Amino acid sequence: VFLLEATALLILALYAPPTRVKPGADQGASGSLALPLPGGTEETFEPHISIDPSNVDHVVVAAQYGRRFGRAGTAIYQWTSMDGGRSWNGQTVPAAKFPGIFVADPVTAVGTSGEVYVASMFGNHAIPNNPFGFQLSRLDGGYTNKALYYLLAPLLPLWRLTADNSNREGGMAVARTAGVGHTFMPPVIIGGTDMSGDPGDKPWLITDNNPASAYRGSIYASWAGFFGKKIKSLETISSGLLFVYSRDGGTTFSSPEYITHHGFGVQLVVRPNGILDALYLSEDFKAVLHQQSSNGGVSFTPETVVAPKEADTLRSLPTLAVSPEGALLACWSEKRKSIHVVCETSEDGLRWSHMTDVVPNPPEGGVIAYPAAAATGAVWWVLVYIADADATRVVLYRSIDRGASFSPYATLATRRFGAPSFCAVFVYEGSCRYNAFVRDFLPGDYVGLAASGHRLAMAFALPRNDDPVGFTNVYAQVLDLPGESGASSTGH
Numbered sequence: 001v002f003l004l005e006a007t008a009l010l011i012l013a014l015y016a017p018p019t020r021v022k023p024g025a026d027q028g029a030s031g032s033l034a035l036p037l038p039g040g041t042e043e044t045f046e047p048h049i050s051i052d053p054s055n056v057d058h059v060v061v062a063a064q065y066g067r068r069f070g071r072a073g074t075a076i077y078q079w080t081s082m083d084g085g086r087s088w089n090g091q092t093v094p095a096a097k098f099p100g101i102f103v104a105d106p107v108t109a110v111g112t113s114g115e116v117y118v119a120s121m122f123g124n125h126a127i128p129n130n131p132f133g134f135q136l137s138r139l140d141g142g143y144t145n146k147a148l149y150y151l152l153a154p155l156l157p158l159w160r161l162t163a164d165n166s167n168r169e170g171g172m173a174v175a176r177t178a179g180v181g182h183t184f185m186p187p188v189i190i191g192g193t194d195m196s197g198d199p200g201d202k203p204w205l206i207t208d209n210n211p212a213s214a215y216r217g218s219i220y221a222s223w224a225g226f227f228g229k230k231i232k233s234l235e236t237i238s239s240g241l242l243f244v245y246s247r248d249g250g251t252t253f254s255s256p257e258y259i260t261h262h263g264f265g266v267q268l269v270v271r272p273n274g275i276l277d278a279l280y281l282s283e284d285f286k287a288v289l290h291q292q293s294s295n296g297g298v299s300f301t302p303e304t305v306v307a308p309k310e311a312d313t314l315r316s317l318p319t320l321a322v323s324p325e326g327a328l329l330a331c332w333s334e335k336r337k338s339i340h341v342v343c344e345t346s347e348d349g350l351r352w353s354h355m356t357d358v359v360p361n362p363p364e365g366g367v368i369a370y371p372a373a374a375a376t377g378a379v380w381w382v383l384v385y386i387a388d389a390d391a392t393r394v395v396l397y398r399s400i401d402r403g404a405s406f407s408p409y410a411t412l413a414t415r416r417f418g419a420p421s422f423c424a425v426f427v428y429e430g431s432c433r434y435n436a437f438v439r440d441f442l443p444g445d446y447v448g449l450a451a452s453g454h455r456l457a458m459a460f461a462l463p464r465n466d467d468p469v470g471f472t473n474v475y476a477q478v479l480d481l482p483g484e485s486g487a488s489s490t491g492h
Contacts, residue, residue: 032412032475034464035079035088037065044077044474045070046444047459051452052110053209057084058180061448061459062093062106062118063474070442070461070472072104076120080181085457085478096173096187098124105445109207112217114180117250119190119205119221123170172203172223176250190221190244190253200225200242202317202445206268206276208296213274215296219246220276222266225258239264239283245297259291259300265317265426271326277349279320279330282309285426288318288332292349306330306344306352316426317446321373321380329380329403331358331371335427339367341384345403358397358406363388369424372449376456376481382406383449383458387422391415392441394460412458412477416466417441441468454481 037044044063052058059081066074076093095103102123109117171192175184191200203223208215225242240261244253259278266280276293278300288307291300307315318332330352331343340362342355359368366388374381380399385392394413397406423432423440432440443461450457456479463470 031410032460032477033085033088034473034475035061035063035090035459036473037077037090042066043068043472045073045442045461045472046104046106046446047448047461047474047476048107048446049448049450049457049459049476050108050110051450051455051457052114052180053452054112054114055180056453056455058082058110058114059085059450059455059457059476059478060108060110060116061088061474061476062108063459063461064104064106064120064444066100069439070444072102074100074103076103076106076118078106078108078116078118078184079476080116081476081478082181084455084480085476088476091183093118093120093175094184094187096122096171096175096189098122098170101125102170105201105203107203107205108448109205109219110209111176111207111219111249112209115182115249116177116184117174117205117207117219118176118184119172119174119203121170121172121200121203121223123168125168125170170200172200172221174205174219174221174250174253188250188253191223191225191242191256201239202265204266204268206270208270208274208276210270210272210274212272213270215247215274217247217249218296219250219253220268220270220297221245221253222259222268222278224264224266225256238262241266241278241280243278243297243300247296254297260289260303263289267318267320269320269322269328271322271328272324273326275326275349277320277322277328279306279318281315281318281332284309285314285316286310288315288330290330290346290349290352304350304352306346307332307334307342307355312336314427316369316424319371319373319382319446319449321375321451323375323380324377327375327402329373329375329382331373331382333369333371333384333424333427335424338362338365339369339424339427341368341371341382343371343373343380343382343403343406345380353403356399356403356405358382358384359386360405362386363419365389365419367419367422367424369422369427370443370447372447372458374449374451374456376451376454378402379481380406381409381449381451381456383412383447383460385422385443385447385460387419389420390418392417392419392422392462394462396458412460413462413475415462415468417468421468439469441472443472455479456481
């Protein structure tokens with residue numbers, strides 16, 4: 001079978017002309033502004049967004065770039081708007097180590113003085129090393145000779161099995177600016193690089209800007225740490241959540257400590273009274289769990305089950321939001337008969353409501369995924385991707401009845417490719433298509449939604465046109481919400 005596959009791919013290689021992906025005409029998004037990199041030659045994925053609570057016109061976005069298809073990046077770019085999303089300036093976030101090789105999972109936060117923080121993971125590898133010294137993910141429909149990929153693709157499984165990962169190194173880092181509009185200082189490494197070759201995964205970052213909090217000014221970060229037996233690239237591992245905090249504006253952080261040995265994909269929020277909440281998946285992606293800390297992250301309560309394990313149900317990375325009154329909204333996508341998004345609310349983090357579908361009547365055979373949540377006043381907001389048979393839309397939903405129901409508020413963007421070309425990565429049955437012949441669209445592992453006062457800001461990724469393998473951009477939009485009944489866009 002291997003020889004037949006290799007022969008077929010060799011024939012394709014001989015007759016397939018070299019291709020070069022070029023940025024297409026940007027169709028834009030309704031009221032949203034594309035955030036290109038300088039020169040516009042690199043695609044951007046996996047955006048996160050934050051609003052400065054002391055100045056809601058100050059909005060920041062970060063995203064990864066340097067590799068196609070949203071499979072990590074080689075650098076992080078951060079954009080800043082000082083006029084509520086009407087215009088943006090940007091800068092590359094400095095690398096903690098190994099510049100230009102591997103970074104991923106950027107998360108932003110704004111501190112009490114308007115300083116910007118960006119957390120991310122870094123490493124000296126992206127996929128297992130191979131004898132040819134390059135990343136096939138770069139060649140798969142990328143910027144060089146596609147025929148070369150057709151020729152070498154059959155060897156990729158062999159490389160993965162024989163790769164020597166003994167020299168793998170990586171970790172987690174936080175970069176910060178000295179103030180509003182300043183450049184970044186050298187990043188602080190908060191985890192790694194001696195974790196048995198594993199940098200960890202999926203960091204999250206939050207700042208406590210609440211005037212009533214005893215821990216105001218604290219910075220909290222958490223990520224999945226891996227432990228267990230490793231045999232080359234075949235792994236038998238478990239994941240838990242490592243956690244650190246800073247009380248000096250990010251100059252130094254506490255030593256990483258596990259808050260649980262059975263978790264993945266954490267998100268953090270801080271309530272107005274300073275209570276810190278952590279929401280995450282069980283390591284088998286089947287349950288959603290919650291812990292909280294009332295002493296600034298020094299210790300955490302035992303796990304509370306938000307969504308119990310269910311047979312044949314896989315769940316995605318969850319999203320967590322806190323209202324100005326301190327209520328919590330937890331949302332995630334899950335696969336049962338279809339892939340859809342559900343939410344639960346809690347007043348205290350200990351007791352959670354029944355699940356509510358964000359989209360009550362999902363399209364048959366469709367996909368609803370990548371939720372991001374936020375709150376303005378008593379209104380909950382959830383951003384989702386909805387892919388049906390013919391199109392993919394980014395839609396903003398809201399709830400005005402404390403999460404009992406949701407209704408569509410605005411469609412931010414539409415692309416004319418549907419669920420068959422859309423990758424809902426953590427709840428996909430099997431692997432998303434990702435090879436020399438076809439690729440499903442992947443925005444990254446998450447997108448961003450943030451709120452402060454009457455401002456709501458969102459960042460998401462889409463191809464510039466209707467081609468699911470087309471040039472992908474990050475888009476941002478900021479809404480001014482003086483009341484529950486209306487909104488005006490400031491993202492264009």
